Amino acid sequence: MIQLAPPSLVGEKVRLRPAREEDMRLLHRWIHTPEVRHWLHASDRPDGTLEEVTRRFWSNWDAVEGRFWIIETAEGRPAGNVRLLGIDPFHLRAELAISIGEPDCFSLGLGTDAIRLVLGYAFEDLGLRRVDLQTDADNARAIRCYEKCGFVREGVLRARRLRYGEPIDMLAMGVLREEWQAGQAS
């Protein structure tokens, strides 16, 4: 399908550039990297070929309802991806999905910078009211990162997914436009 490219966004530590079909090679490697995969919602899904990953993340991607960026470091190294999913023009909300794919790039502030850029785009450019996400309840690094960006804990989703075949809880988190605006002013 035709991919409508989102704008490039430049922050203090990262540049977000629109994802391209060639990037699916990176994505394929990232989602099969054990330190990354452990935390992914689809961690228990069987390994996929490059063709399957391309179909799932690119060919079947809905460019009207989603925005898809590659996160690059200041040096231009691709480090991960961030997406807005299910952009809903009636309820004015969307879901955020992010993953730093290179483990040596964890905890350098790249995720926080990338999310802040995407929230600015979501609230100011798209005019959304709310952005939400779900994360594993034991993903302390992710929760800390999301809270730094203004997300608040909204509830526990019990036994929401399987990890290595075992049910685990997930946390629902969300940020409202007025909360984000208040954070910008302070």
Ligand SMILES: CC(C)(COP(=O)(O)OP(=O)(O)OC[C@H]1O[C@@H](n2cnc3c(N)ncnc32)[C@H](O)[C@@H]1OP(=O)(O)O)[C@@H](O)C(=O)NCCC(=O)NCCS
């Ligand atoms: C979650 C993720 C997006 C966060 O991005 P990041 O660039 O690593 O995060 P940041 O450096 O911006 O922020 C992480 C914060 O958590 C802190 N942190 C790191 N490990 C932690 C831990 N075990 N417990 C508590 N806090 C932790 C960091 O110190 C940092 O806080 P600080 O700035 O106050 O020091 C990224 O680590 C990632 O993609 N991980 C693998 C896959 C994943 O978890 N995806 C999310 C699925 S919902």
